[in-house]
Amino acid sequence: MTDAVTRRALLAGGGAAAALLATGAAGARILPSSLQPLIGPGYRPTDRDELGMWQQMQRVEEEIAGSNLLIKDAGVNRYLQALIGKVGGPAAQDMRIYLARIPEFNAVMFPTGFAVVFSGLLLRMRDEAQLAGVIAHESSHFLLKHQIRQWRDMKRRTDVLSFASMLGGMAGGAAGIYTGDLAQLAQLGTILTLLRYNRQLEAEADALGIKLIAGNGYDPRSMSETWEQLIGEVELSARVRRKRPDRGYSIFSTHPAPRERMIDLRQSAAELTVPGRAYDRGRERYLQGIGSIRPTLFDDQVKLNDAGATRYIVETLAKDGWNGQLRFYEGESLRLQNADAIQDRAALSYAAAIAYPDAPADAWRWHGIYLMKAGRRDEGRAALQRYLAMAPSAPDAPFVRQMLVS
């Protein structure tokens, strides 16, 4: 991103520009040490406008809590709730967290202290420190009362928008969060627009968030890594499709200026790191916490056939070591690309996957199918038999049995 673009983006967000000019330090990093939470445990609003907002938000939360798009896995939800309870600052015990099955990288904090985490976020995190960073960032929006500050700022600038009608749209949108072509759901767009914070507020949430995770013993460098991963993914996705990176409804639309924030977060991490102190990454805990739904998260991503994004995700997770699951999904992504030149590579990935003890049964099936297609019928049959032995009641077992006899 060039300087010119950044400056234009700042000017476009008039509130942000004004706030920065007022402090006389446009673009300056906010020091983590300069921020304190504005609310404590059990916070309840007293001002009239904020009371109204809370009332509406309770309806939104009821809609979301009852949605069947939520992932209900009790273990995973307990894990997420415990994590926000740990890094959510003074109001941690008041916060709620909902996991929505949406294969996108995003998380949204609502004004009354509940967060919606998209399942695509959990797929992309390498360890608990990275996830803790995102959750602490979102919690900080609540701790710093950003929603009501943003709203008051907006009201000062314009009377055209009626807050009540926007909230009406939010309640409706939350009732049916559309997960496929997100651009089709104008109401979700309304939610995301309203919850889009300006550069100043995002920088504040970053600064307080990184202080919260470092204070809890997590490696503070994890927050800038998350941005690095996100930028890398969007760029590779676009490069594979030979176009410029642009993801309207991804986290970039609600969290602007990623590159600058990544740089600021790196500096803050260096500042917060206490020499000699051991920082926690929590990778084992993370894998244990979300392991039960990881195949689902992978399926949801891979089958969208966004080749560059999937490749980036698989390779990023593989920095912690390849395993059968990662090789299998590498093969799945290559297979779906469906180009002759790549089919051989898909076959190689499946062959590599089955060499690991954790290879899923599906890896054996595809390994077998690719062997059969390559004319290696005996080896193919053996692999398919192995598949049937591992998954005797698989839905496609009747078809695979026919392949064995034909």
Added chain:
Amino acid sequence: MNKRMLSAVAAASLGLSGCTGGGVGGFGLYSLVRPGRTVKVGNGAMTVVAPREWNRTTRNGFTDVRYVEDWTLNGPYLDGISFVSALPDNHRIIRQEYKADRQVPKFRSVMTPPEIAALVESLYRIEGGASDWRTLNLAPRAFLGTGGFQLDYEHLDGDELWRKGRAVGAVIDGRLYMMIFDAARSHYYDSALPDFEAMAASAQLRR
């Protein structure tokens, strides 16, 4: 596959569906399929006989694939059948933007039924907005007088409604012939399944 069928859910949530006068999204029109008559579908390479009146969508050369045609009984929100007739190697089942981030795989003549099943799944996930997908069954089945396959599945869409579907197909001379039935899981699937089965049994190649 017609985008209007798959995006019926999205259209409804935006208030565009209002099926007044048979139009969906304001531009698609239906024509009546009479029962008991042999009807050419898709590009005309396959014929079926409907057991009762169905509605076929008028296709648009700019947005639709000419090998694919959609029918509905109660409107695309509730049920529909898509006919794929003689889709050639390396062709798409649905029209998509060339540089779309998420792309439904192209059909290849060398595909095995498990690969075609994966193609159907990606179609619903990418263009239909399915957030949960369950393959219920993939088994051999005769279709158009040859060895084909039957895929049964169900999916949860963005409007929080479960839908259920059945695809019956075969690859003949390197081209894909398939009928996909997809309907709201409660009531509508069971109600129109006998029609689908009758049409699948009546399907014939037209050479």
